[in-house]
Amino acid sequence: MSDRYQCLFGILDQSALHRADKAQLRDQNLALLLRKIWAGPETTRASLARDTGLSRSSVSSLVDELIDMSLVQERGEGISTGGRKPTLVQFNYQAKYILGLDIGASHIGVLLMDLNGQVIHWKQEDCPVRDQPAQALQKLKDLEQAIYEDSHIDQSQLLGVGVAVPSPISPQNPRYLSPTFMPAWQDIDLIKALDFPQNLTLVIDNDANLGALAEVWWGAGQGCHHLAFIKLGTGIGSGFIIDGKVFRGYGGSAGELGHMVIDPEGAKCVCGLQGCLATFVGSQPILDLAHSFGLNSSDLKELIATLKEGHPKAREVITKTAYKLGLAVASLMNMMNPERVILGGELALAADTLLHPLRECVQSRSLWSSVSNSSILTSTLGEQVIALGAATAVLQKALTQPKSIFMDR
Ligand SMILES: [Zn+2]
The missing domain is CATH 1.10.10.10 (Winged helix-like DNA-binding domain superfamily/Winged helix DNA-binding domain)
Structure with a gap:
């Protein structure tokens, strides 16, 4: 076997x-x-x-x-x-292909994968997705079209489409995004709006859940049955693999690590609560902290470039952020006792500058039994991780229920 x-x-x-x-x-x-x-x-x-x-x-x-x-x-x-x-x-890993869509809060990514997880093409663009659904949906179609042209593979060769969204998704009703996190999308039926032919299998899930899936299939989580993937982007999401399966909770809302309260007296969060982790570790609060240190980075990529140039203030910003993240990860360790915690998203590009203080904070604030056999790593799948996970969700479905997917076409 x-x-x-x-x-x-x-x-x-x-x-x-x-x-x-x-x-x-x-x-x-x-x-x-x-x-x-x-x-x-x-x-x-x-x-x-x-x-x-x-x-x-x-x-x-x-x-x-x-x-x-x-x-x-x-x-x-x-x-x-x-x-x-x-x-x-x-x-025959090239019998069909799968499209993976990464709909972020502020970017769009489209990936074409074969049935062995090989990425054939990948395109990504910044886009104000959260506030501009029509623009985001149009951009998705444009990138999809560009991928068909570059790869010489067309929609008729697709097995299905996996879609990652920056919102909790109810497995019973995956058509609508959360009005709390994506208010401009609340009346949009996503399945209708994406407008794919009905014979294509369509899987929609939360982006961090799909990141976790990608890590277990192809990344730093291979061979792992208990894993947490933390996506550090505009906001913070996490996806859990428990006993080898994505854990979604009762209504699909599990893994909202970004809304764990870190400071009960803290700033108001986009979710309506106060002092959530996202008010410290989301991209905007990190940039605000950088500004208070006299750095003028306009986005996280720029801040990390400054860090890589050896700027001590940038290092201090990332270290402070790592400690706040560490408080939440320590609690996560105590609750879940994962074998691995894998960090993805832009902030993960800070690599050891983020990992060292984070590990130190987690070690000092969780039970020895919860962390002694666990490791905290950064993703090896880079910016494609979420789209790759979206495509993988379709592959997983095809390999477990092949009749319903391969026989329909
Ligand atoms: Zn919150």
């Missing part, structure tokens, strides 16, 4: 397979083989039968079905163990 399979899909539960009825059983077995072949490396029908406990005739017929769907390819011959040389089969 490959590590990639076990980490992403868990240990095979044969008894669950046997409980299903016949049609369901065939679909589940098809999904099981699809995931096994996807996880690689190239294999044979006999190995698949051995690994899954399915009969060789079932494996042959299901693999033939996957070949007919163009998801699996035959590829030369393997080594004989006595008789005829077996035919090797492998996943």
Whole structure:
């Protein structure tokens, strides 16, 4: 059993397979083989039968079905163990492509990914998304079009579209963004507004949840079953992976780390509460702090460039910010005891200048048992992490429910 399979899909539960009825059983077995072949490396029908406990005739017929769907390819011959040389089969990672949209509060990103997580194209632009929905939706379409032109891949080759939004999303009703955080979007039906063909699978989720998913599949969280991803951008969001799954809470609102109260007497936050973490660690309060130190950075990128030039005031701003963030992360550690905490977003580009004081603060303010086996790291996936996670959510759905996605087209 490959590590990639076990980490992403868990240990095979044969008894669950046997409980299903016949049609369901065939679909589940098809999904099981699809995931096994996807996880690689190239294999044979006999190995698949051995690994899954399915009969060789079932494996042959299901693999033939996957070949007919163009998801699996035959590829030369393997080594004989006595008789005829077996035919090797492998996943066709370019059978379809997935679009990942990163709708931020102040930027838009569009990414095209193959079925193995390889980024084919990526485009990002600043955009006043929070206040200008019509402009943001138009920009999304423009970037999508530009990606088709550059990649020579068109919409008919898409399997689906994953959409990351800077708002909590109710799994029961993903059409609307939170009026608290995105008031200009409150009457916009996102599914309608995005206007994708109905045969495309569309997955919409909170951006930090999708960042967490990307880290577990492709980034610094690989092999990890308990993880927190913290997105440090215009605001602060966090996504939790608990027992290998994204944890959304009852109504989809889990992970609002930015609204943990750090100072009960503090400034009013965009959410209406007072002294939230976001009033210290969001991009605007950091820039305000920088101004009070005599720095004139117009955005976080500029502040971090000043830091990299070795400016001591910039270092002081980031250190102070790291300590405030550390207060919230220490509580997060005590509550969740994650194996890894991964920081993404622009502020994470401050790297060790942020990490060192943050780790120090977390160590001194959380229980030893909560942090002794945990690490705090910055993301290795860079600015693409959220869009990559959005596309990955579609891939995850395709590999767990292939009939509903691959058979619809
Ligand atoms: Zn708040």
